[in-house]
Amino acid sequence: MEKATLLVWKSKKEKIVVELQFENGKKMPLLLQLKNTELNNTEVQVTRENGIPVLVVEANGKVLFPNNPQKNIPTPTSGHKKVIPPKPDIKAPPPKKSHDQSTSINKENLSSKQNDSQSMPTQNSEYKLEYDQVSYVSYSAFAPYNFIPLNEKIVCNNLPVPELNKYDTTKNTGWIELEIEAITPLYIRGTLTKSDIEKQLDNKDKSDFFAPVKKISIPGSSLRGMTRNMVEIVSFSEFKFFEDRRLYYRGLADQSNLREEYQNKMASFDRQKRRTQYNFSVGILRKSTDKKDRLHFEIKSSGNRFDRILKSDAKNLVEKKGEKYEEFKFYRLGKDFLVVSGNVPNKKRDWVINYPYDDAEVIAILDEDIKNYKQDRTRGEQVPDILEQARRGEEIPCFFVRWTDREGKNRVSFGHTGMFRLAYEKTISAHIKQNFESNAKSSTECENKIDFAEAIFGNEKKHSGRVFFEDAFLIDEQTDLQLDIVSPKILSSPKPTTFQQYLVQNSTEIKQLNHYNSNSSIRGYKCYWHKSGEKDKWVEMDKKLIDKNPKLYTKIQPVKPGTRFRGRVRFENLSGEELGALLFTLDLPEGCGHKLGMGKPLGLGSISVTPTLYLSDVKKRYTDFFAEWHNDIAVSDQLLEKKRLFEQYILKELNENDKSSLWQNSRLQELLVMLRYDIGKSLEKDGKNRYLNIEPQNEFKNRSVLPKPSSLVSKD
Numbered sequence: 010m011e012k013a014t015l016l017v018w019k020s021k022k023e024k025i026v027v028e029l030q031f032e033n034g035k036k037m038p039l040l041l042q043l044k045n046t047e048l049n050n051t052e053v054q055v056t057r058e059n060g061i062p063v064l065v066v067e068a069n070g071k072v073l074f075p076n077n078p079q080k081n082i083p084t085p086t087s088g089h090k091k092v093i094p095p096k097p098d099i100k101a102p103p104p105k106k107s108h109d110q111s112t113s114i115n116k117e118n119l120s121s122k123q124n125d126s127q128s129m130p131t132q133n134s135e136y137k138l139e140y141d142q143v144s145y146v147s148y149s150a151f152a153p154y155n156f157i158p159l160n161e162k163i164v165c166n167n168l169p170v171p172e173l174n175k176y177d178t179t180k181n182t183g184w185i186e187l188e189i190e191a192i193t194p195l196y197i198r199g200t201l202t203k204s205d206i207e208k209q210l211d212n213k214d215k216s217d218f219f220a221p222v223k224k225i226s227i228p229g230s231s232l233r234g235m236t237r238n239m240v241e242i243v244s245f246s247e248f249k250f251f252e253d254r255r256l257y258y259r260g261l262a263d264q265s266n267l268r269e270e271y272q273n274k275m276a277s278f279d280r281q282k283r284r285t286q287y288n289f290s291v292g293i294l295r296k297s298t299d300k301k302d303r304l305h306f307e308i309k310s311s312g313n314r315f316d317r318i319l320k321s322d323a324k325n326l327v328e329k330k331g332e333k334y335e336e337f338k339f340y341r342l343g344k345d346f347l348v349v350s351g352n353v354p355n356k357k358r359d360w361v362i363n364y365p366y367d368d369a370e371v372i373a374i375l376d377e378d379i380k381n382y383k384q385d386r387t388r389g390e391q392v393p394d395i396l397e398q399a400r401r402g403e404e405i406p407c408f409f410v411r412w413t414d415r416e417g418k419n420r421v422s423f424g425h426t427g428m429f430r431l432a433y434e435k436t437i438s439a440h441i442k443q444n445f446e447s448n449a450k451s452s453t454e455c456e457n458k459i460d461f462a463e464a465i466f467g468n469e470k471k472h473s474g475r476v477f478f479e480d481a482f483l484i485d486e487q488t489d490l491q492l493d494i495v496s497p498k499i500l501s502s503p504k505p506t507t508f509q510q511y512l513v514q515n516s517t518e519i520k521q522l523n524h525y526n527s528n529s530s531i532r533g534y535k536c537y538w539h540k541s542g543e544k545d546k547w548v549e550m551d552k553k554l555i556d557k558n559p560k561l562y563t564k565i566q567p568v569k570p571g572t573r574f575r576g577r578v579r580f581e582n583l584s585g586e587e588l589g590a591l592l593f594t595l596d597l598p599e600g601c602g603h604k605l606g607m608g609k610p611l612g613l614g615s616i617s618v619t620p621t622l623y624l625s626d627v628k629k630r631y632t633d634f635f636a637e638w639h640n641d642i643a644v645s646d647q648l649l650e651k652k653r654l655f656e657q658y659i660l661k662e663l664n665e666n667d668k669s670s671l672w673q674n675s676r677l678q679e680l681l682v683m684l685r686y687d688i689g690k691s692l693e694k695d696g697k698n699r700y701l702n703i704e705p706q707n708e709f710k711n712r713s714v715l716p717k718p719s720s721l722v723s724k725d
Contacts, residue, residue, distance in 0.1 A: 193542025
């Protein structure tokens with residue numbers, strides 16, 4: 010049997026109409042003879058045959074359908090005669106009229122499939138994420154980036170972190186010299202000076218390369234971030250540097266299954282009834298305070314008491330009040346509200362919200378829902394911030410839906426218009442599930458629960474890092490280093506709402522795509538393809554376009570390809586495996602390179618790094634007065650040895666001892682593809698690592714899936 014809810018109301022002809030609403034949000038008419046609407050919102054158990062209800066039972070066991078339980082009563086445990094009810098009259102009912110008739114508006118009757126007290130289905134607390142990306146994509150999407158798969162298991166660093174107040178003679182202390190060469194133009198923006206701030210300059214208007222002491226250099230912080238990210242990937246560490254928030258969506262006309270997800274919660278068009286069925290509720294958003302005078306927000310509900318009005322009629326009413334009719338505004342019409350949203354093609358009507366009754370339900374809005382609303386960065390600039398309006402003491406008309414989160418909390422999503430953007434029920438962290446794993450002991454869990462990245466770079470709550478990155482300065486005797494000041498093409502901001510690219514997909518069928526309410530893992534670490542760096546590929550050549558949109562463009566002055574820098578990474582008390590992780594990250598295979606600085610999606614920032622290892626004799630620091638004057642000796646043979654120690658450790662933890670190199674691991678094979686210059690340039694030539702276009706044809710419309718990096722490489 011299935012759980013469902015009875016929806017009961019009176020039609021326009023005073024006829025009692027009954028529907029079943031199932032847990033997935035779908036509804037079905039039920040030929041049930043009732044004298045009143047007392048059973049509205051009653052929870053029931055339903056048995057169906059061939060999709061048709063044959064038995065409806067209340068929680069107390071009372072049979073509601075068929076109406077005559079003595080005839081043809083099917084039960085789950087015994088044979089029964091199949092009951093097929095005749096097709097019922099399912100004319101759509103109107104919503105209840107407001108008791109307040111303070112406006113003389115000719116309102117359009119609407120129907121609401123969902124009562125104000127209904128909520129979205131509760132999510133299961135236990136779920137398994139999908140980690141395996143579909144291997145074959147016939148019509149693939151393109152992007153200047155791709156993803157290194159998220160590791161489901163975290164490899165534990167079983168080597169204890171040494172004390173930080175002394176040198177450990179069994180560990181490694183020294184430094185790595187980094188020689189860095191720009192393969193494509195490289196740009197890292199300089200910081201604003203006191204004079205720049207006084208002139209009220211924006212960062213985008215400062216084209217200078219990073220040069221804090223008037224010497225062009227690469228900041229150590231940039232090198233540290235680049236290296237740490239790579240160490241996390243290659244050492245199978247925990248994915249932890251992300252902003253855990255809910256994303257938003259509006260899928261009313263989406264071609265994917267997101268459309269059904271949205272319509273079940275908000276509105277859909279009933280083709281039989283020839284009208285839109287609305288599932289949301291309306292009310293008044295206002296501020297409130299608790300006993301400690303802390304600010305909160307609440308919604309006083311009007312239930313489903315709202316109507317539509319032609320835009321022409323709405324405009325006339327506003328102008329009669331002596332006001333100007335504008336988009337994204339609301340107007341008082343007596344006690345009720347006229348709400349005008351944005352103008353979209355074929356939009357003919359605005360909203361009218363009835364003022365709540367005096368005894369109407371008041372819904373407290375949780376802090377999480379306030380935070381969710383504020384974090385929706387995809388709302389347009391013109392869209393009003395109704396929280397800010399309510400904070401000023403106004404009563405703001407709003408639309409809302411209720412739902413229940415995975416912890417069983419009653420939640421609410423709200424917005425300024427009937428088709429507002431909904432928050433996904435799951436946060437980003439719900440799509441990231443990793444577990445510590447260690448083969449060093451019989452236990453399946455790491456004793457200290459620490460990975461390589463945290464062991465090396467530290468954690469502000471546990472211990473300090475043991476690596477220190479210095480700025481990398483220009484190597485002497487280099488002249489004519491910089492290109493002219495130019496404006497690069499506009500960079501697209503990251504769009505994680507593009508779920509067909511940012512989430513693991515196990516199908517390319519548009520109706521079967523995973524979205525942020527699905528049980529799917531994120532794709533993993535985002536990396537950018539190498540490109541040629543040719544000027545016409547990244548510089549905006551259309552001066553008229555720059556003059557027309559000056560706020561959208563910035564100015565930069567990169568260094569030329571071939572520019573060389575030298576810097577150091579100092580380290581203390583690292584084990585051989587930990588030092589090996591650092592060297593494995595920096596000393597890449599032939600033909601591979603890192604990405605650094607601004608403009609990576611356009612092809613800027615490809616660099617090669619050549620590390621040289623120097624080990625210190627820590628005993629001399631305490632026995633030889635002139636120890637600091639001695640030059641450490643490069644130990645190139647130990648560089649390879651330390652890398653091999655790290656590889657063997659990870660392969661053992663992954664139960665992949667049959668492999669001779671960590672680069673043979675399937676996950677790192679994807680990284681290797683992304684790191685190779687020749688592959689990135691080849692894809693650029695074929696137009697396969699560009700952004701998708703919106704014009705003249707919208708390439709996002711069909712939600713094509715972004716294949717794995719290796720899938721884009723020719724097998725010839």
